[in-house]
Amino acid sequence: MITVSNVSLRYGDRKLFEDVNIKFTPGNCYGLIGANGAGKSTFLKILSGEIESQTGTVQLGPNERMAVLKQNHFEYEEQEVLKTVIMGHTRLYQVMQEKDAIYMKDPFTDEDGMKAAELEGEFAELNGWEAEPEAAILLKGLGIGEDLHYKKMAELTGSEKVKVLLAQALFGRPDVLLLDEPT
Numbered sequence: 001m002i003t004v005s006n007v008s009l010r011y012g013d014r015k016l017f018e019d020v021n022i023k024f025t026p027g028n029c030y031g032l033i034g035a036n037g038a039g040k041s042t043f044l045k046i047l048s049g050e051i052e053s054q055t056g057t058v059q060l061g062p063n064e065r066m067a068v069l070k071q072n073h074f075e076y077e078e079q080e081v082l083k084t085v086i087m088g089h090t091r092l093y094q095v096m097q098e099k100d101a102i103y104m105k106d107p108f109t110d111e112d113g114m115k116a117a118e119l120e121g122e123f124a125e126l127n128g129w130e131a132e133p134e135a136a137i138l139l140k141g142l143g144i145g146e147d148l149h150y151k152k153m154a155e156l157t158g159s160e161k162v163k164v165l166l167a168q169a170l171f172g173r174p175d176v177l178l179l180d181e182p183t
């Protein structure tokens with residue numbers, strides 16, 4: 001669920017939104033329609049937190065996670081395909097990176113050990129052990145074969161990149177999925 005309260009935004013003299021109040025409730029699929037330049041993309045960016053409105057708030061339901069289909073197809077050029085999919089779950093990916101970093105530490109202190117245990121706990125809670133197989137299944141379902149899973153995004157064709165980004169958005173079953181003009 002997304003609750004939008006009193007959201008306003010203007011660019012210079014141009015008022016895009018004034019006191020917008022709307023609730024997007026679970027189980028539904030909503031379409032946002034408007035002329036070119038009306039502010040559809042801007043509204044989605046406000047919902048995702050990419051930009052801030054000048055007044056008002058946007059709230060996600062408790063414990064809900066939002067995913068966004070990236071429009072910049074070249075955002076992950078240096079990343080591996082499988083990893084790019086997992087990056088769709090921001091917190092899980094962050095935990096994985098912190099874990100990797102802490103195990104590289106030398107000396108490895110007691111404090112590092114405690115932190116590592118904490119990270120392992122969160123990793124398990126977020127289904128971290130299932131992340132790679134789940135990402136691989138999503139990719140395969142979209143027609144991205146295993147031969148591509150460990151390649152860099154830069155090596156993929158345009159349409160393959162779009163499929164990987166779609167897998168990224170779907171990864172880990174987000175509660176809310178935002179798609180801005182997906183082709």
Ligand SMILES: Nc1ncnc2c1ncn2[C@@H]1O[C@H](COP(=O)(O)OP(=O)(O)O)[C@@H](O)[C@H]1O
Nearest residue numbers: 011014016034035036037038039040041042043
């Ligand atoms: N960062 C910005 N600074 C100033 N004006 C902007 C900015 N981003 C978008 N706009 C303007 O806001 C309006 C809405 O843009 P946008 O949300 O992209 O429209 P839509 O997605 O409905 O086509 C347009 O007139 C656009 O030029």
Ligand SMILES: [Mg+2]
Nearest residue numbers: 040041042181
């Ligand atoms: Mg747009």
